[in-house]
Amino acid sequence: xxxxxxxxxxxxxxxxxxxxxxxxxxxxxxxxxxxAEAAYSxxxxxxxxxxxxxxxxxxxxxxxxxxxTALEDAGSATRLDPDNGEAFQLLGDLDGxxxxxxxxxxxxxxxxxxxxxxxxxxxxxxxAHTQLREYDAGVADYTLGIKLRLDDPEPIRQRGDLYNALxxxxxxxxxYDQSISLKADNPEAFxxxxxxxxQLAEYHRAIDDFNKLLALRPNDAKAYTLRGAANFRLNDNxxxxxxxxxxxxxxxxxxxxxxxxxxxLVKLExxxxxxxxxxxxxxxxxxxxxxxxxxxxSYHQLGQHDKGLADRSxxxxxxxxxxxxxxxxGSAYYLLxxxxxxxxxxxxxxxxRPNYREAAEILAKAKQRLEEAKNTAPPPDPPAKIEPPATAxxxxxxxxxxxxxxxxVPIKAAAPLPSGTAPEHEARGRAFTQSEKFPEALxxxxxxxxxxxxxxxxxxxxxxxxxxxxxxxxxxxxFNDALRLDPYYANAYTNRSAARKALGDAAGAVADLSSAxxxxxxxxxxxxx
Numbered sequence: 442x443x444x445x446x447x448x449x450x451x452x453x454x455x456x457x458x459x460x461x462x463x464x465x466x467x468x469x470x471x472x473x474x475x476x477a478e479a480a481y482s483x484x485x486x487x488x489x490x491x492x493x494x495x496x497x498x499x500x501x502x503x504x505x506x507x508x509x510t511a512l513e514d515a516g517s518a519t520r521l522d523p524d525n526g527e528a529f530q531l532l533g534d535l536d537g538x539x540x541x542x543x544x545x546x547x548x549x550x551x552x553x554x555x556x557x558x559x560x561x562x563x564x565x566x567x568x569a570h571t572q573l574r575e576y577d578a579g580v581a582d583y584t585l586g587i588k589l590r591l592d593d594p595e596p597i598r599q600r601g602d603l604y605n606a607l608x609x610x611x612x613x614x615x616x617y618d619q620s621i622s623l624k625a626d627n628p629e630a631f632x633x634x635x636x637x638x639x640q641l642a643e644y645h646r647a648i649d650d651f652n653k654l655l656a657l658r659p660n661d662a663k664a665y666t667l668r669g670a671a672n673f674r675l676n677d678n679x680x681x682x683x684x685x686x687x688x689x690x691x692x693x694x695x696x697x698x699x700x701x702x703x704x705x706l707v708k709l710e711x712x713x714x715x716x717x718x719x720x721x722x723x724x725x726x727x728x729x730x731x732x733x734x735x736x737x738x739s740y741h742q743l744g745q746h747d748k749g750l751a752d753r754s755x756x757x758x759x760x761x762x763x764x765x766x767x768x769x770x771g772s773a774y775y776l777l778x779x780x781x782x783x784x785x786x787x788x789x790x791x792x793x794r795p796n797y798r799e800a801a802e803i804l805a806k807a808k809q810r811l812e813e814a815k816n817t818a819p820p821p822d823p824p825a826k827i828e829p830p831a832t833a834x835x836x837x838x839x840x841x842x843x844x845x846x847x848x849x850v851p852i853k854a855a856a857p858l859p860s861g862t863a864p865e866h867e868a869r870g871r872a873f874t875q876s877e878k879f880p881e882a883l884x885x886x887x888x889x890x891x892x893x894x895x896x897x898x899x900x901x902x903x904x905x906x907x908x909x910x911x912x913x914x915x916x917x918x919x920f921n922d923a924l925r926l927d928p929y930y931a932n933a934y935t936n937r938s939a940a941r942k943a944l945g946d947a948a949g950a951v952a953d954l955s956s957a958x959x960x961x962x963x964x965x966x967x968x969x970x
Contacts (some may be wrong), residue, residue, distance in 0.1 A: 458488035465497055474505040492522030499531055508538045526555030530562050537569055545569045560590035567599070576603045594623035598630045610637040628657045635667060644671040662691040666698065673705050681705040696726045700735050712742045712945055730760035734769055741773060742945035749773060764793040768800045775803055776917060780810040806918060809894070813925075863893035871902050874909070882906045897926035901933045908940055916940045931960040 465480035481498035484491060499514035512535040518528040533548030549566035567582035583600035587593075601616030617634035621627050635650030651668035654661060669684030685702035692698065703718035719736040726732050737752030753770035760766060771786030787804040791797055870885035886903040889896055904919030920937035923930055938953035 454487040458484045458491060458494070461487060462491070462494055462497075465494070465501075469497060469501055472504070474501045477501045478505070490521060492518045492520075492525060492528070495521060496525060496528045496531065499528075499535070503531065503535060508535055511535055512539060524555060526552040526557040529555065530557055530565070533562075533565060533569070537565070537572075542569050542573050546573075558589070560586040560593065560596065562586075563589070564596045564599075567596070567603075571599070571603060576607050579603045580607075592623060594620040594627060594630070597623070598627065598633065601630070601633055605633055605637055608640075610640050613637050626657055628654050628661070631657070632661075632664065632667075635664075635671075639667065639671050639674075642674070644675050647671045648675075660691055662688045662695075665691070666701070669701060669705075673701070673708075676708070678705040678708045682709070694725060696722050696729065696732065699725070700732065703735060703739070707739070707742065712739060715739050716743060728759060730756040730763050730766055733759065734766060737769065737773075744945055744948075746773070746777060762793060764790040764797055764800070767793065768797065768803075771800070771807075772803055772914060775807055776914060780807045780814075783807040784811065802915075803918075806922075863889045863896055863899065866892065867896065867899045867902060870899070870906075874902065874906055877909075879906050879910055895926055897923045897930055897933070900926065901930065901936060904933075904940070905936055908936060908943075911943075913940050913943045917944065929960055931957040934960070 461480050461483035465477045465484060468477035468480055478498055478501050481494050481501065484494040485498065488494065495514045496518035499511045499518060502508075502511035502514060512532070515528060515532040515535055518525060519532055522528060529548045529552040533545045533552065536542070536545035536548055546566060546569050549562055549569065552562050553566075563582045563586035567579045567586065570576070570579035570582060580600055580603050583596050583603065586596050587600065590596075597616050598620035601613040601620065604610070604613035604616060614634055614637050617630045617637070620630045621634075624630075631650045631654040635647045635654065638644070638647035638650060648668055648671050651664045651671070654664045655668075658664065665684045665688035669681045669688065672678070672681040672684060682702055682705045685698050685705065689695070689698045689702070699718040699722040703715040703722070706712070706715035706718065716736065716739040719732065719739050722729075722732040723736055733752040733756040737749040737756070740746070740749035740752060750770065750773055753766060753773060756763065756766040757770065767786045767790035771783045771790060774780070774786060775783035784804060784807040787800050787807060790800040791804065794800070866885045866889035870882045870889060873879070873882035873885060883903065883906055886899055886906065889899040890903065893899065900919045901923040904916045904923065907913070907916035907919060917937065917940040920933050920940060923933040924937065927933070934953045934957035938950040938957070941947075941953060942950035
């Protein structure tokens, strides 16, 4: 073909390309994606080197949800027009959609370098950082985007989510407040802010936010779950049970909800119902060590110690590297009086977690019991027949302790004694107990026991502090020690009865009360005129 004819044809093609491109722009503005795509395709056919036509066809394909072909077009646009910042921004959006997050970050950075200085590009890059769990970088980008547009509640809320993930709860709350001020019906902001209040132990504020969220989204299972957790922390266990039950209706296969509701039921002393929930959790997650630990706690609370130990052994089988499992079984053995097995299990828990404070305490007690069994004769029999211990070991570490037992006989503070002696520390501990300053009481009574390991009164006093704090397993261990040292200690029997009752050992509780009554009666008969 003559050169003149080729030039005429090329000019005609360019004219057609321009016409089709303009038609595409009109259709794109009207959101008629398929028609616009066809027009841009005509423009590209007429002029294959039109980076602008590829860019706009990528846009309409993106808006239509055709991400794969849009990605190809955006790549062509950046190759044909490497200085088009908008094309790189669109390419970043498409790479993000297809989970090529590192490439998306590079695309957004290139767009910014080419002069795209908008809230959108910074917010998009922040979102990519978020998906890569690069939260600090995400916060920095959201901050740049927010400065460019102060009236958009969504990036402010999203930055709050990142502060939340970083544990910067006060900063997160500030962002959620600002987001809500810009958009009152903001369920995600209420959810995030409520969670932060919960992390700060401001449970009433958390519940208020979850209430607002549920007014906007009545079927939000997460809101019910978190509100239930807040009610549980406030010891409003009936409300917690109701919230977890509401969440279960939406998510009936969620294992956590059964475990959470069971924990609330335990605090309400509804142990049979708690066991039912934990049995359901085992059915839903038969390979989870956690559910067996929880169910084992229920079995022990109901006096079914063989089943409880079997469940804790199953937890160890499923996850032999879980220190809580070894600790739970070791604690059960300790409270059942099998100190050698307790020592072996607790040592394994400490091997897995050397800083496991509770395990170290039980191990020291188990070793002391074993040493005493070697070196000392058994104490004389008490005047009344006492049933052997049938105590329940502690529930699994993931489960909250049961509800409080009836208050034992209060312990009066002793008169001041010389400073630094075991009796002095015991007296101060009792005084702190009377004032309900339990941490201070424990510190004093711990020192009393360190100075005099045979002080039965100090063990009984410390057990009472644990009882008041609903730490029944440690309370029971201390009352056992008090009675080992003084088998005629009536008040220790009374206190141990309360601990046993709280742990579901009704028979043991009755036996202890009977022993206390007989010892008191014998003491009265000796002093009678």
